[in-house]
Amino acid sequence: MGLLNFTREPVPEAVSADMHNLNQLSAQQFSALTELLFRFLTEPKEVERFLTQLSDFATMNKISLGPLKNIVKSILLVPNGALKRNLSSEQVRADFIALGLSEEKASYFAEQWKVNSPTLTRLAVGQTLMINQLIDMEWKFGVTAGSSELEKVGSIFLQLKLVVKKGSQLENVYVELTLPQFYSFLHEMERVKTSLESFS
Amino acid sequence: MAALRDGDFAALQILLKAPSKDAVRQLCQECFSSPPAALGPLAQRACPGLAVSAEEAEQLVSALHNLTRHVVYRGLTAPEDILHLFPENFHQNLKNLLTKIILENISSWRNEAQASQISLPRLVDMDWRVDIKTSSDSIVRMAVPTCLLQLKIQEDAALCGNNPVVSALTVELSKETLDTMLEGLGRIRDQLSAVANK
Numbered sequence: 001m002g003l004l005n006f007t008r009e010p011v012p013e014a015v016s017a018d019m020h021n022l023n024q025l026s027a028q029q030f031s032a033l034t035e036l037l038f039r040f041l042t043e044p045k046e047v048e049r050f051l052t053q054l055s056d057f058a059t060m061n062k063i064s065l066g067p068l069k070n071i072v073k074s075i076l077l078v079p080n081g082a083l084k085r086n087l088s089s090e091q092v093r094a095d096f097i098a099l100g101l102s103e104e105k106a107s108y109f110a111e112q113w114k115v116n117s118p119t120l121t122r123l124a125v126g127q128t129l130m131i132n133q134l135i136d137m138e139w140k141f142g143v144t145a146g147s148s149e150l151e152k153v154g155s156i157f158l159q160l161k162l163v164v165k166k167g168s169q170l171e172n173v174y175v176e177l178t179l180p181q182f183y184s185f186l187h188e189m190e191r192v193k194t195s196l197e198s199f200s
Numbered sequence: 201m202a203a204l205r206d207g208d209f210a211a212l213q214i215l216l217k218a219p220s221k222d223a224v225r226q227l228c229q230e231c232f233s234s235p236p237a238a239l240g241p242l243a244q245r246a247c248p249g250l251a252v253s254a255e256e257a258e259q260l261v262s263a264l265h266n267l268t269r270h271v272v273y274r275g276l277t278a279p280e281d282i283l284h285l286f287p288e289n290f291h292q293n294l295k296n297l298l299t300k301i302i303l304e305n306i307s308s309w310r311n312e313a314q315a316s317q318i319s320l321p322r323l324v325d326m327d328w329r330v331d332i333k334t335s336s337d338s339i340v341r342m343a344v345p346t347c348l349l350q351l352k353i354q355e356d357a358a359l360c361g362n363n364p365v366v367s368a369l370t371v372e373l374s375k376e377t378l379d380t381m382l383e384g385l386g387r388i389r390d391q392l393s394a395v396a397n398k
Contacts, residue, residue: 084340125344128336134349134371137381139388149313151273156395158388159320164371173369175353176320179392185326186385192347193382195330196375199345 005091006081018074019100029061030105038116083124089114136163158182204270208263209287217250228301231264232309271302272309325352347373
């Protein structure tokens with residue numbers, strides 16, 4: 001086996017055998033299995049659903065579930081590595097062929113990869129570490145009518161509640177701003193937006 | 201906020217013993233700025249300068265505090281309004297001096313009152329930077345811009361006295377979050393304009 005694109009580490013021995021078994025599936029069966037896999041990759045939280053669908057597939061096609069799970073594990077190595085390394089569909093196709101999958105099936109999978117990779121990339125970026133992520137912002141503003149020290153005030157205040165994710169917990173931060181501070185804050189945030197857009 | 205009491209004006213006449221007009225001015229400012237709890241120690245400090253008993257000093261300081269705070273509370277700005285507060289038989293020159301001093305200080309005292317008003321923690325400063333994330337454990341190569349925003353927040357001034365506690369909060373915003381935030385801020389601005397134009 002030549003140099004693979006999706007990983008630098010040696011591939012487990014079982015993978016070749018699994019690819020050989022995959023080649024035994026009909027085009028229709030392979031297409032159904034691929035669809036199943038991509039549905040899971042784009043919604044990685046739906047583990048239960050994935051396992052149920054896999055089990056149904058096994059039953060319908062008269063394949064034992066155990067070996068099927070091993071095959072799936074082997075297949076998933078490629079898209080996971082490809083996502084991490086931003087591989088193109090040609091590279092994904094080449095890797096599957098190098099692993100022993102038939103050209104026809106490798107091309108099919110690579111096509112599906114091309115279609116799904118924007119969604120998958122967005123998911124991976126979304127999982128990237130964020131420090132004290134701002135989750136939500138609530139606000140209210142009003143007029144201070146009076147106080148214990150000043151009978152009539154008539155000044156405008158703005159209150160913000162920022163919901164910040166610290167580790168796995170949410171923390172609420174309350175801040176009050178004067179009107180000039182608000183306009184200054186708005187101005188700065190618009191500058192940030194311009195900056196972010198120039199880098200997108 | 202303390203209300204003017206009858207005995208206050210009698211106590212104010214102790215100021216006639218003050219060494220100079222500047223001493224009176226100084227005392228007025230200190231009495232306004234002092235919270236009620238700190239009036240005792242202030243009276244003790246004022247005692248020697250006025251050559252009065254501790255009790256008389258306390259009454260004076262309390263009266264000045266009440267008078268200055270009352271004027272600020274009612275928002276009196278016209279000399280007539282302030283002169284009107286004094287009883288008929290009050291010493292004329294002292295009345296004029298006190299009115300003059302109060303008028304000189306009224307707007308800075310008003311600002312002081314507003315600044316020390318109770319409020320939620322206040323924003324005192326904000327800084328930001330834009331980073332580009334180039335790599336992570338989930339994707340080896342990427343170019344995702346992100347914003348780090350640092351807000352310096354000061355706790356309620358009334359609780360902290362002279363040592364305000366300022367904490368810094370750094371939050372990270374993705375472009376989507378920033379867009380949503382700007383939408384909200386824009387809506388605030390529109391509503392503020394609507395209120396201002398009424």
